[in-house]
Amino acid sequence: MALAENTVEENQPKGVGEYLLGHMREYGLLFALIAIMAFFQIVTGGTLLRPVNITNLLLQNSYIIIMALGMLVVIVSGNIDLSVGSVMGFIGALAAVMIVNYEFNFLFTILVCLLAGGVIGAAQGYWVAYWKIPSFIVTLAGMLVFRGLSLWLLEGQSVGPFPQQFQVIANGFVPDIFPEGIGAALAPIFDARQVNVLALCTGLIAAFAVVSTGIRKRARNRAYGIVDEPRSFFIARNAIVGIALIFIMFKLSTFRGLPNVLITMGVLTIVYAFITERTILGRRIYALGGNQKAAKLSGIKTERLTFLAFVNMGILAAAAGLVFAARLNTATPKAGFALELDVIAAVFIGGASMSGGVGKIVGAVVGAFLMGVLNNGMSIMGIGIDYQQMIKGLVLLAAVIFDVYNKSKQG
Amino acid sequence: MTALLEMRSITKTFPGVKALDEVNLTVRQGEIHALVGENGAGKSTLMKVLSGVYPAGTYDGEIHYDGALAEFRDIADSEARGIIIIHQELALVPLLSIAENLFLGNENATRGVIDWPGTFQRTTELLRKVGLREAPTTLVDKLGVGKQQLVEIAKALSKEVRLLILDEPTAALSESDSQALLDLMLELKAQGVTSIIISHKLNEVRRVADTVTVIRDGTTVSTLDAKTQTITEDAIVRDMVGRDMAHRYPSRERRAGEVLLEVEDWNVWHPEHAERQVIKSADFHVRAGEVVGIAGLMGSGRTELAMSIFGRSYGRNISGTVKMHGKPVDVSKVHRAIDAGLAYVTEDRKSLGLVLEETILRNVTLANLDGVSRGGILDDNRETEVSEEYRRAMNIRTPSVFQKVMNLSGGNQQKVVLSKWLFAGPEVLILDEPTRGIDVGAKFEIYGIINDLSAQGKGVLMISSEMPELLGMCDRVYVMNEGALVGELTANEASQERIMSLIVTE
Numbered sequence: 001m002a003l004a005e006n007t008v009e010e011n012q013p014k015g016v017g018e019y020l021l022g023h024m025r026e027y028g029l030l031f032a033l034i035a036i037m038a039f040f041q042i043v044t045g046g047t048l049l050r051p052v053n054i055t056n057l058l059l060q061n062s063y064i065i066i067m068a069l070g071m072l073v074v075i076v077s078g079n080i081d082l083s084v085g086s087v088m089g090f091i092g093a094l095a096a097v098m099i100v101n102y103e104f105n106f107l108f109t110i111l112v113c114l115l116a117g118g119v120i121g122a123a124q125g126y127w128v129a130y131w132k133i134p135s136f137i138v139t140l141a142g143m144l145v146f147r148g149l150s151l152w153l154l155e156g157q158s159v160g161p162f163p164q165q166f167q168v169i170a171n172g173f174v175p176d177i178f179p180e181g182i183g184a185a186l187a188p189i190f191d192a193r194q195v196n197v198l199a200l201c202t203g204l205i206a207a208f209a210v211v212s213t214g215i216r217k218r219a220r221n222r223a224y225g226i227v228d229e230p231r232s233f234f235i236a237r238n239a240i241v242g243i244a245l246i247f248i249m250f251k252l253s254t255f256r257g258l259p260n261v262l263i264t265m266g267v268l269t270i271v272y273a274f275i276t277e278r279t280i281l282g283r284r285i286y287a288l289g290g291n292q293k294a295a296k297l298s299g300i301k302t303e304r305l306t307f308l309a310f311v312n313m314g315i316l317a318a319a320a321g322l323v324f325a326a327r328l329n330t331a332t333p334k335a336g337f338a339l340e341l342d343v344i345a346a347v348f349i350g351g352a353s354m355s356g357g358v359g360k361i362v363g364a365v366v367g368a369f370l371m372g373v374l375n376n377g378m379s380i381m382g383i384g385i386d387y388q389q390m391i392k393g394l395v396l397l398a399a400v401i402f403d404v405y406n407k408s409k410q411g
Numbered sequence: 412m413t414a415l416l417e418m419r420s421i422t423k424t425f426p427g428v429k430a431l432d433e434v435n436l437t438v439r440q441g442e443i444h445a446l447v448g449e450n451g452a453g454k455s456t457l458m459k460v461l462s463g464v465y466p467a468g469t470y471d472g473e474i475h476y477d478g479a480l481a482e483f484r485d486i487a488d489s490e491a492r493g494i495i496i497i498h499q500e501l502a503l504v505p506l507l508s509i510a511e512n513l514f515l516g517n518e519n520a521t522r523g524v525i526d527w528p529g530t531f532q533r534t535t536e537l538l539r540k541v542g543l544r545e546a547p548t549t550l551v552d553k554l555g556v557g558k559q560q561l562v563e564i565a566k567a568l569s570k571e572v573r574l575l576i577l578d579e580p581t582a583a584l585s586e587s588d589s590q591a592l593l594d595l596m597l598e599l600k601a602q603g604v605t606s607i608i609i610s611h612k613l614n615e616v617r618r619v620a621d622t623v624t625v626i627r628d629g630t631t632v633s634t635l636d637a638k639t640q641t642i643t644e645d646a647i648v649r650d651m652v653g654r655d656m657a658h659r660y661p662s663r664e665r666r667a668g669e670v671l672l673e674v675e676d677w678n679v680w681h682p683e684h685a686e687r688q689v690i691k692s693a694d695f696h697v698r699a700g701e702v703v704g705i706a707g708l709m710g711s712g713r714t715e716l717a718m719s720i721f722g723r724s725y726g727r728n729i730s731g732t733v734k735m736h737g738k739p740v741d742v743s744k745v746h747r748a749i750d751a752g753l754a755y756v757t758e759d760r761k762s763l764g765l766v767l768e769e770t771i772l773r774n775v776t777l778a779n780l781d782g783v784s785r786g787g788i789l790d791d792n793r794e795t796e797v798s799e800e801y802r803r804a805m806n807i808r809t810p811s812v813f814q815k816v817m818n819l820s821g822g823n824q825q826k827v828v829l830s831k832w833l834f835a836g837p838e839v840l841i842l843d844e845p846t847r848g849i850d851v852g853a854k855f856e857i858y859g860i861i862n863d864l865s866a867q868g869k870g871v872l873m874i875s876s877e878m879p880e881l882l883g884m885c886d887r888v889y890v891m892n893e894g895a896l897v898g899e900l901t902a903n904e905a906s907q908e909r910i911m912s913l914i915v916t917e
Contacts, residue, residue, distance in 0.1 A: 224795050280780040280787050287777055290766035297724060297763055298778040298831070299746035299757065357768050 016230050023229075024373075025405045027349050029242070029363060032399075033370050041270030047380050049374070051255035054248060059170065059327060061372035062261040063088065063320035065365055068350075069272045070316035072364040075347050076276070077309045078289040078356030079128060079135035082340050083142030084317045087120050089336030090146040092322030093349030096159035096331030099166060113319050118228075121144070121314020122307065129306035143340065151333045160330025168247045170327035174198060174258040190250070196257035201272045203249020206266075207242035214238050230238065261323060268316075273361040345392070346371050349399040414475075415440040415605050416574060421472035429455045431470070432629045438574070438607060438622075443600055445620035446609045449651055449850035452607050453629040458576055462496050463489040465732040477573075493573030497563045499582060499848070503551045510534040510547035515564050524723070539563040541595055555710065557588030565597065575599065577604040581615060582848045583710030583872055585876055593619050611850060612877075613644040625650040648851055659857065660883030663862040667886060669700030670737065671870040672753070674837040677731035677892075679719040689715045689726055691895040697839055697870035702861060704881035705874045706910045707891035713874045714758055716891070717841045721755035735838065749778065754837035756828055758844035760821075760876070764828040767817035771809060772798040774816050774827050778835040801830035806856060822853025829860060839870040846880065858884060878907045890914060 008014075020027065040048045042371035047053055067084050074081045091113050098104045098112065128135045176183060186195040218234060220406050221227045229237075252258060276282035287295040288302050296302045325331045350367030352359025374395065378388045423431040427772075431453050440445045448454050459471050463483030474481045476492065483489040487498075503512050503759040510530050520528045534547035537865040543561040551559060560580055564908045567575055577596075581589035589612075596606060596619050610616050616623060623635040623642055632650045635642045648659075679690035689712050697703050705713050718725035720733060722745030733742050733751075740751035750753075757763040765774055774781050775798040783794045798812040805826040809819060816827055825845065832840060842861070846854045859885060864871055875881050881888050890913040898913040 035813060220792065224792070278789050280784050280789060281772065283777075283780055283789060285765050286769065287773070290768050291762070293763050294766055295777070297721070297745060299722075299749045299835075300777075301744075301746065357766065 010072070013062040016232070019230055019233065021406075025403060026207040026363075027233075027368050028402060029349075029351065030237070030299075032372070033366055034133065034240070036370060036373055036377070039374065040060075040380070044377060044380045048377055049251065051251045053376070053380075055253050055259060057369075057372055057376050058259055058262050058265070060369055060376065062170070062265055063324045063327075064339070064342055064346060065265050066268060066316055066320040066323065067313075067339075068346045068368045069187070069268055069361060070313035070349070071154040071343045071347045072352060072359050072361055073272070073276065073285060074135070074313050075283050075352045075354075076289045076356060076359045077306055078313055079306065079309065080344065081124070081135065081139045081310065081313050082344075083120075083124065083139040084145045084313065084343055085339035085341075086146035087117065087314060087317040087336075088321040088324060089331075089333070090120075090150040090153070091117055091318040092160070092325035092331040093153045093336050095098065095166075095322055095325050096162070097153055099162055100159050106163060109166075110322060111167075113322055114315055116315070117314040117318020117321070118311050119314070121311040121317075123318060124314070125310025126309040128310060129303040135310075147337075150331075150335070154331060154333050156333055156355045158330050158332045160328075162326060162329055165166060167326050167329055168260060170261055170323045171329075172260040173256045174260060174263060176257055190254065192254035194254065196253040196255075199239075199249050199253035199257045201310050202258060203246045203253070206249070207245040208389060210245065211242050212236045244332060253261075264319075264323075269361060269365055272358070276361050286357055289358075291357070342371060343368075345396045349396060353403075367399075413478075414438065414441050414460075417473075417475040418457070418461065419473045419475065421457065421470055421474075423456055423460055423465060428860075430629055431460070432632050433472070434626055434629065435629065437634075441600065441603055441605055442621040443596060443619050444595075444605075444607045445616040445623045446607055446626065447613070447616060447623060447647060447651060448626035448632075449610070449852050450652075452626045452850075454576065455627070456629075458496060458578065458607070458669075461485055461489070462494060466493070474708075482523075490570060493571055495570055495574070496576040497560075497567060497578065497580065499579045499742070500915055501556075501559050501563055503559055503562060505552040506550060508548045508550055509538070509545060509554075509562055512551055512562060513537060513569050513906065515566075517570065520828070522581050523611040533569070534565075534909075537568055540568055541565045542840055543853040544589065552859060557584045557709070560584065560592060561595070562586075568599075572604060575604055576609075577606060578609045579611065580776070580786060580847065581607065581610065581612060584836045586878070587708060596903065611848070613647050613851075616647065617642055617644060621781050621821060623647060627651060646907055651851055659855070659881075661862055662857055663702075663865060665886055667701040668868060670696050670870070671699050671735060672697040673732075673734040673737070674720060675732045675734070675833065677716070677720070677733075679715060679726035681791040682725065682727050684729070689894050690719060691893075693731075693894075695798070695889055695896060695899075697872050699838075699868045699870055701887065702863050702871045702873060702885050703863050703897075704885035704888040705872065705891055706878060706881050706888050706914075708914060709876060711914075712892045712894040713891050715756055715894075717843055717872070717874060720748070721745060721753055721841065749837070752838035754778075754832035755840065755841045756832055756834055756843060756845060758847060760828050764831075765816050768815060770813050771802065771807065771816055771819070771827055772812040774832045775801050775812070775834055778831050782834065782836075796804070797834060797855060798830075801834065804829050805860065820849075822849035822856070824861075825853070825857065827847055829857070833864075837869070839872065841872045841873045844876060845873065846875070846877070878910060882906065882911075 008104065037048065067088065071081060071084065094116060094376050095109055095113050096146045098109045099106055124138050127133045176196045176198045182197050183195045186197065187193060218227060224400070284295065284305055287298070287300060288305050292302055321336070324335060328335070346368035347359065347364045348364030349370055350359065352364065371392065374392060375388065414437050418436040421431050421434045434453065434457055436457065437507070446454050459465050461474065463485045466484045467482030481492065497787055504515065507515070513534050514530055516665060519526050531547045538545060538547070541561045541564050543558055543565065545558065545666065546552065546867065550868050554562065563749065566754060580592055584592060595613055596608065601604065608616070608619065619776065621637050621670050625632045627650070666787045673696040675694050677693040678688065681687040681689050693716055707713050719729055723729055723743055724745060734740065735751055742748040742751055742753065761767065766777070772794055776794050777837050780789065783790055783797055795812065801807070802812050807826045809823065816824055819827065821849060846857050861871055861873070873881065873885060882905055886902050888900045889898070890910050890911065892914045900909060
C-alpha cells in the first residue's frame with residue numbers, strides 16, 4: 001500500500017548500537033534478571049533453579065506481583081499507594097476472622113474480601129481523585145488506619161489455621177489433566193521421578209504463543225514500515241523468553257506441576273498487559289499520568305480514572321491478602337508490614353517513572369521477579385537480613401540511576 | 412563602533428546533524444542586534460555556544476569577546492564576563508519574592524547571612540531602572556508574564572550585564588507589554604548595554620534593531636544594517652524562508668453559511684476570587700465556513716471565555732446558553748462539549764495541549780480514541796493510518812509518527828495539536844493563539860489549514876494577540892475588553908486603529 005512505501009524509506013533500520021542505546025532499559029532489565037539468576041545459580045551450587053526452589057520462588061513472590069500490577073497502574077496514573085501492605089494484612093485478617101472465628105463459607109469470604117478491598121480503594125481514591133489530596137498523604141493515612149484495623153480485628157493475636165479448601169488458593173497445584181501413563185512414560189526420558197504433562201504442555205504453548213504473536217506483530221509492523229528492532233535482537237529476545245518459559249515449566253513439571261497461584265498470576269498479568277497496552281482505558285491512564293491537564297482538555301474523565309485506579313489497586317491488594325494468608329495458613333497482625341515498599345520498588349525497577357505516564361506491566365512483573373530472585377538467592381547463600389536490605393536498596397537506586405542516565409543520553 | 416562580540420565560523424555538530432555550519436555573527440558595542448530565522452534554524456544553538464552551555468572545545472570556530480579570544484567553560488563563566496541570557500521560558504521561582512529572585516545565587520550576604528535592608532534597597536533601584544512599580548517583597552507568582560519578564564531583566568542588570576540576550580522576549584506578552592519591553596531595550600541601549608534579541612515578530616525587530624542577522628538552516632544568510640539600508644519586513648522574510656512571501660496570509664473565498672455556534676448571555680466568575688466576574692454577559696456567534704476573531708489585550712478574558720465554554724474548564728458560577736445549529740447543547744464537561752461538536756486548541760500547547768512524553772500517534776488520537784477502536788480495544792493499524800494521514804496532510808516534519816512530540820519544534824507541535832482536534836471531528840474549532848511562538852513558514856501553513864477548515868464548512872473562532880493576523884485571516888472580529896465583548900467589526904471595517912479605539916474607549 002501507498003502508506004508503506006512512503007514510510008519505509010524514512011525509517012531505515014538504525015544501527016544495532018543506536019537501537020540498543022534507545023532501548024537500553026528493556027534489554028537491560030532482561031539481561032539483569034538473567035545475569036542475577038546465573039550468578040545465584042552458580043554461587044548456590046545449582047539450588048536456585050531446582051524445581052522445588054522455582055516453585056517456592058513463584059509462591060513467595062505471588063502476592064508482590066499481584067499488587068505490582070495494580071501499583072503500576074496507580075504509578076502510571078501519576079499517583080502512589082503506600083497503603084497496600086496494610087490493606088493486604090487487613091484483608092488477610094478479615095478472611096481469618098470470617099472463616100476461622102465465624103465459620104463463614106470460604107467462597108463467600110473471598111467475595112466479601114475482594115469487595116472490601118474495592119471499597120477501601122474507593123475510599124482512598126475518592127479523596128485523591130475528587131478532592132485532589134496528594135495520594136502520598138491519603139495512602140499514608142490509609143497505611144496507618146488499616147494497620148490499626150488489622151490489630152483491632154485480630155485483637156493482637158494470630159488467627160488460624162484455615163480449612164484446606166482455602167489454603168489451596170496459595171499452596172495448591174493444578175491437577176494433571178493428562179492420563180498418568182503419559183507422565184510416567186516421559187519421566188525416564190527426562191531423568192525425573194515424575195513429569196506433569198499439563199505443566200510441560202503449558203510451557204510449550206506459552207512459548208509458542210509468545211513467539212508467534214511476536215512474529216505476527218513484527219510482520220504487521222513491517223507492512224507499516226515501522227520495524228526498528230534489528231532482526232538479531234528480535235530473534236535473541238524471543239529465543240530467550242521462549243526457552244526460559246519452557247525451561248521453567250519443565251522444571252515445575254518434574255516437581256508438583258503448576259501452582260494455582262502461577263495460573264492466577266499469569267492470567268492477571270496477561271489481562272493487565274492487555275488493558276494497559278491495547279484498550280482505550282489503558283491509553284487514557286497513560287495520558288492522564290503524562291499530562292493530566294491535557295488529558296482533561298481532551299475529554300478524558302480524569303477524576304473517574306484516578307478513582308478507578310485506586311479501586312483496582314484495593315481489589316488486587318485484597319487478592320494478594322488472601323493469597324498471603326492462605327500461604328502462611330494464618331493471619332498475623334504483622335502481615336504485609338512494609339510490603340508496599342517492595343511492591344513500589346518492583347514497579348520502579350521495572351522502568352516506571354515517578355512522575356507518571358511511563359511504565360509497563362511486563363516491566364513491573366520482571367522487576368518483582370528480580371527482587372524475588374535477589375531475596376531468594378541471598379537467603380539460600382545465608383546472607384544476613386542486614387546485608388540483604390542494603391543490597392536491595394542499592395539495586396533499586398542503581399535501576400533508577402540507570403533510567404535517568406539513559407534518558408539524559410538520549411537527550 | 413568596535414565589535415563587542417565576534418563569532419567566527421562557528422560549526423556545531425550533533426550526532427547526525429550539523430546544527431551550525433560556519434556561522435558568523437558580529438555584534439557591535441552598544442547596538443541592538445536582532446537574530447531572526449525559522450524555528451530550528453540554529454538561533455538557540457548559537458546562543459548556547461555563546462553562553463557556554465556547549466563549552467569551548469565542543470564546537471569549531473572562535474568567539475572573540477571584548478577584544479580577546481573567549482573560551483567559556485559553562486554559563487557561570489560567560490555570566491562572569493557579563494553575557495546574560497534571558498530564556499523564553501522564564502527561570503524565576505514563583506513562590507519567592509522579587510527581591511529573593513533577583514539575588515538568587517548572588518545573595519547580598521556576609522558569611523551566609525543575608526543583608527535584607529541592602530537587598531531591598533538594591534531591588535528598588537533595579538526595579539526603577541526597568542520601570543516596574545512593585546514592592547520588592549511581592550511574590551513573583553502574583554505578577555503577570557510581562558512583569559516577570561521585567562524582573563528577569565532587572566536580574567540581568569543586577570549582574571553588571573554587558574551583553575544581554577533575549578530569547579523571544581515578547582512571545583507571551585500583550586501588545587502594550589511588548590511595547591514597554593521594547594522601550595526598555597532602547598533605554599538600556601542608551602545606557603550602553605549591548606543586546607541580542609531573538610524574535611519572530613518582525614515589526615518589533617524593525618523597530619528596535621540596529622542590525623539584523625538572518626540565519627537559515629544553520630548558516631548565516633544575511634546581515635542587514637539599519638544605518639546603511641532600510642530594512643523591510645519583506646526583505647527579512649525573504650531571507651528567512653529563502654523565497655518570496657508575497658502573501659503573508661493565504662487568500663480564501665469568503666462565504667458564511669448557517670449559524671453553527673451561538674453563545675448567549677455568558678457569565679463567568681473567577682475560580683478563586685468568587686466576587687470577580689471574569690466574563691460579562693458575552694454574546695457571539697460563529698457561522699459555518701466563517702473565521703471569526705476575538706481581539707483584545709492579554710488578560711481581557713479571551714482564553715477564559717473559550718475555556719469556560721469548552722466543558723467549564725475555567726471559572727465557576729457559569730451561566731448562559733450555548734447553542735449549536737440553533738439548539739441548546741450541554742457543554743458542562745469537556746467530553747460533552749466535544750460531543751456537541753466543539754474543539755478547543757489551547758494557547759499553551761506544552762502544558763495543556765500535548766502529552767510531551769508520548770508519541771505523535773498517541774497525541775493525535777487522544778481526543779477520539781473511539782475512532783480508532785472497536786469495543787474499547789484499540790486498533791493499532793487504524794491508529795497508524797490515521798496519524799500518518801495527518802502527518803502528511805499537516806506536513807508535520809518528523810521521521811515517523813512514533814517520535815515523541817517533545818522532540819518536535821513548536822510549529823510541528825502545534826500541527827499535532829491541530830491534528831488531534833481535527834480527528835475529533837468538530838464543527839466549530841476555537842483556536843487560542845494558534846501561531847504563538849512558531850516561525851513564519853509554519854505560521855503560513857497553519858493559516859492554510861485554517862482556510863481549509865473554513866472551506867470544509869467548519870466554523871473557526873480565532874483568538875489572537877497579533878492584530879495583523881486577525882485582520883489578515885478573519886471575516887469578522889469581536890473586540891474584547893475586561894471580560895466583555897465591546898464591539899464587532901466586519902473584515903472591511905476592521906483595522907488596528909478601530910480595534911484599539913474600541914478597547915480604549917469602552
